[in-house]
Structure formats: structure tokens, C-alpha cells
Amino acid sequence: MKKIVICSAAGALFAAATSSTYAQSSVTLYGIVDEAVRYQTNAGPGGDDSVSMTSGPETHSRWGVKGSEDLGGGWAAVFHLENGFEAFDGQLHVPDTLFSRQAYVGISNGTWGALTLGRQYAPVYDTLGDIFDPLTVGNYWQNSWAYNGIGPYLEVNNAVKYKGSFEKLDIDALYGFSNQPGAFGIGSTYAIELTYTFGPAMLNAGFQQVSVPTSATTSSTGGSVGSAINGAKTNFLHVSGAYQVTHDIRLLAGWLHGQDQTGLTDLNMQQSGSPTLKGSSPNRIDDTYYAGANWQATTPLLFTFAYYYGQTRNAELLDGGLGKGVNQSATILAEYSFTKRTEVYAITDWARGTGAFQADYPGGVNSAGAPTNTIGRTNQLGVAVGMRKMF
16 A cells, blocks of 8 residues: 655646646656466365455555645645555456546645645554555555555545644644434544654654544445444554664564454455355454564665564454454565566565454464364465566
């Protein structure tokens, strides 16, 4: 889910069509095409392995248009449209949604910050995706499972968002309207991120709460609905840090805490092909700890190391009861850049789940350790190679 923005100037004709006779304006067209071939053990029921073409481990393919117009006095009008798609089959990343990643308009000021309205990234996605997560909130289940409980709420509809920087403190805050007559709170989202920089170190804390409706697809949650209780809450809290040891080495660590009263995290955590769950947990709690590093070994070669360890309680088990579980994963990613806009990469990752997390693997077992429809393999090893082209 990495949000790389590598931009190039639009053509002269396009720029001329969008220019103003009253003020300077600019429009930028940009995008990423990212494809990989991946081998995965225990990828299907019965423990079958797979070889498939898929998106890269960090970035989905996308294209976007963004622009600004100088309004004078340090103020500018801004807009941003960003589409996500799958290059391996040409389909939209989110069905029936053209600009699934971002679609907003607003005003900005170099001193006072920016205020924008529309479909936008949640603040937690800005901070963890851009700065604090070693794999920038990855794409593969094996390096992004810690976020699956909040994953459907990382892009927020009907959102008003403020971002500002004041000396060493950055503020990123958002409110997503419910758009429901007579139910102002049901389907709403609010979130805030605070990041403090002191020398080579950065410290960040953030919180997001989503009131999840049963069927209100026009709410801030969009199509991510289905809570058994209309307006049940999903909360996400985190504390993260980063330290630039040298010019070439950066260390990262953090704690992620999730509380879900909707029952949907049980389902959102599952990989494709996992045993069917009901999504019945009324108060699932997840705590995940991570550590990682980025190492620029040479000018073109970047290594990323990441380890995630998660504990859950009150989570749905395969036998329908509630219980605890542990999941952990480790990833090594190597990226080689031919230019600033073209690179190849290779990644290897490992994951293993016990207890309630067994339900998230295609070969889960029940609480007694007996197979449930499958042979019960709950560890995976993956290897992928791919190419990323940015424009």
C-alpha cells in the first residue's frame, strides 16, 4: 500500500488548458506500474502451494492527477485525483470506484497548512505508510496483516482533513461525515496524528475511531459496512518511532492497538481460502509490536528488514468460540534502482499463526488441534520478484 509519488510535468497542451490568466497554476500527471511473480507455500486449502502474478509487496499500480493554483498571499487552491488499478488484469483495484485512492479539493498555505475535502487517506495511513512502518503498510497479507482490522478504513469518504507543520510538530487530523439523516454519528470517522521531530529522531502517536454502520454505503466508510450492531466502534491507537542512525541506516519500531466491536476484524484478518467464520466477536482486542530497518547498502541498492509480532484476545475461533492467538511474520526486501523511476526487487517473507490466528490461514485447525475441512497448515513462506516503473 506504499504511497510513492514520483511526478513528471504534464504535456504543454494539458498545462495550457488548465492555466489561468489571473494566477499561476500547475497540473501534474503521475503514476506507478508495479508487477511481481510470487511463490507462496500453504496458499490454499489442503496446504497447496501457488505461483501467481500479483501486485508488488509495497505498491499497487495507480495513476493520478494533482494540481494547484496560486491565489496570492501565500494561499493556493489544490486538488488531487488518484486511481488504483491492477496491471496484471487491468481491473480497478476497488470495483466500481474510479478514484479509489484519493479525490479531493481544498486550500493550502505554506504557514498555516492545508484544508481539504473529499475522499482522502486516513491520517494513520499518511504517517505509517510514508514514514514509520518499515514496509510502508504492505500489500501481501504476510507483511500487512497487522493493519487488516483497520484496512477497510484507510481511505475515508466525505472527509474534511487538516495537515500543518509547525517547527518540530506535524499535525494530521480528519473527520469523515456519516451523511445519514438523523444519525450524525453512525458511519462517521475521526482521527488525528501528531509527529514530533528532534534531530535524527521522530516520534509519532495517533488515534482513529470509526462508527461502522450495517448498510449505509454513503457514509464515511463507503462499502466497508456490515457491522452486526449499527454504529459499533472500531478503534485504532498506535505509538511509533524512527531514528536515522547514519545517512544510510534508519531504525523503526512501534506498537499498534486495535479494538473492534463490530465482529468484522475476524473476517478482515482472513486470507483468501481460509475457513469460513461468522464474524461474531463483540470486542476483539489486538496488540502488535514491530521493528525494522532500512539500509541503503549502495546508491542503487536498498534493503528493508521487518518483524511483526501480534497478540489477539476475544477473537473468533474455528469452533465458533472466542479465544486468544499469536501471529508473527518476518520480511526481507531488496530493491535495486536503475534510475529514480525504474527498479527491480526481490522479497522473501515468513508468517505463522497459532490459536485464533489459525483461522486466518487456508489450512486452519480447531481448538482441539483437529483438522477443520483442511489439513491445518498455519505457516507460510513466500518469495517474489518484480519490477516497478514510476512516471
